[in-house]
Amino acid sequence: MKRLLSHPSLVIGLVATLLFLALGLLSLVWTPYPIAQIDIPRRFLAPSAAHWLGTDNLGRDMMSLVMAGTWTSFLVAAVAVAIGVGVGVPLGLAAAAWGGAVEWVVLRLTDFVFAFPAVIAAILITTLVGPGAVNAIVAIGIFNIPVFARVARGGALSIATLDFVAAGRLAGLGNTLIAWRHLLPNVMSLIIVQGTIQMSLGILSEAGLSYIGLGTQPPETSLGLMLKDAQGVFLIHPWLTLVPGLAIVLIVIALNIAGDGLRDAIDPRLRQGNPNVLA
């Protein structure tokens, strides 16, 4: 813990991320106003004691919307990262442990997914099953799979030739157990760092998809959807664009700083003298 805290960027990034996450979590149980509550007479209000961030074009409280939108963003990004890790890491480890045809198939699959622009695939998915936050999760999640597969395979390859892995094989461990016991623990730090970066990319992707109308649908809200709603009145009420825009920027910066800090803190190559690392 002390070691973690000695990286100031990590602390700043984590604190800022947790702050936004807390805001998002809070929106599940409490927002200053219900987000679906439209109140036309009080629209376009400037920030005040009653409405900390003002109100939008339908008279909804901006603070409440930002809180709920932040939660949507985190949720979509986190589940998408989970999909990427859950599918991608086993694929990558399998490629490293088995090699040969398995590796070839995994690599070609990741190439194939990489070759698709994420937005095109998202449009494809939403055309097939209709727009919605779930589809955004699936679309972003699918594009996380090759990222994690590559990272896991790359990390595992550099481990797989080490003596203790060979020793494991001599002791009779199969590929599955090698991957599970020896490769996975050693690529875990890489995965965590990559996961943080993918979180920030996922939040950006969700905002992008919602902005073009393929992600979260009203009356739910997300930061990208708020941007979309605000753009028509941008010249008259720029504040409405500024709030969700800044929120996205801050969250993404926070996650990136945290990711950088995490890498510095737990990358095994930057660490010495910890016997557990190669366990």
Add this chain to the structure above:
Amino acid sequence: MNKTLKAFGLALALSTALAGMAMAQPTEVRIGVALEPPALDPTAGAAEAIDIVVYQNVFEGLTRIDQNGAVQPGLADSWTISDDGLTYTFKLHDGVTFHDGTTFDAEDVKFTFDRILGADSVNAHREFYEPITSITVIDPLTIELKLDRQIGRFLFDLGRGDAVIVAPESADNNANDPIGTGPFAFVQWDKGSRVVLEAYGPYWGEPVHLTKASYVFIGDTATLTNALLAGDIDGTNNFSTDALAVFENNPQFKVLVGTTEGETILSTNNKRPPFDNLKVRQAMAHALDRQAIIDGTTNGYGTPIGAPFAPHNPYYVDLTGTYPYDPEAARALLAEAGYPDGFSATLKLPPVPYARTSGQIIASQFAAVGIKLELINVEWAQWLEDVYANKDFDLSIISHVEPFDIGNYANPDYYFGYDNPEFQALIETLNGTVDETKRKALAVEAQTILAKDAVNGYLFELAQTGVWNAKLTGMWQNSPIEGLVLRDIAWTE
């Protein structure tokens, strides 16, 4: 230093002079419109976007609707109506040619109406012309139409985009290469981008001021705003009221606020439960707060309506008080109808801002009485197919932009499925009545029935809010019929 300044000054003077030369006699206009037409044949489609581009520009009818909604002579110079009101004889203008050079005469008129009434007709409003029993060419410049019953608005109906005159030589290709008799000839259609029209030299009527007109398709308000500010387009006939304030105090632009024939309604599938229950529809009507919808959707530019009828029409009667905003009454009616806890339904929203925004507001207002709406955004093609053609919907929001389209409610096969024989008989009587006083009484009765039956949720009449370069004149302020007529548009200095 001095030299540089001089050179700069010279360059400035030069560029100003060049700009001045370019600005001297502008005769082109570039108009931004939100929707791209699916095709360009107004006699084969219901989309307003078709008429915006071609109505009275490329194509003309026997009569012409002017910007006040009055009937003027078009391709027919004059006409006589028999005493029984059943025989119309039109004298056609001499020397009219189509844009492909072929001559216009009575045979083309006969062809046009035969095509509308034919068995394989694809006309969106065949019903307007269906009372025509015979079309007789008396001589090349005289044509006689016989009706089986009197139609009060027959001359107006002849002036609609649905009845523009087409030539047998070119009619089949009009969807992509429209050829008419109008003051502008079609030049090219860059799909997804623009349609270009050019003044037709041999035009028979009063010469137009413009030499060229482009319709540029820009669906997004922010893009449209920037295009106007940057001078990429010279105007738009209907600009989102959200950003209207940007132009209101800008001397380079003028904002024209007028009326349209667009009754925006919460379309309700009257054939599908629970909407087949009058009490449910009444409850929904009570749950609608029109003023909030108008303020939130059109920034106050709409006019509340209580029936599907345009408020500026002389036959209009204010029925907005039939089911006033009253959530308590709505809840009570829902309970009476057997839905004490409300119900869930879907609301399909076409990609127009008024629908998407009012959909959210209505969902919030309905939620307050227990009706949970799921909002489904659909594209135009999907809307036309699912909602309009296949009637697969619970609720939708759409503006019916045709003039005097109350007759749609007499068509039991129309997409919202309202089937009321009493109303159908009334519309038949109305159509057959010529006397103004009687027509008004019948129209009022028709509106009252529709208001009481709460067939759809009647929201507001769209306003037309055009934004134009301040140096342009001659644009229609009101929109009494679907179209964007270029005839009178001109640049002034």
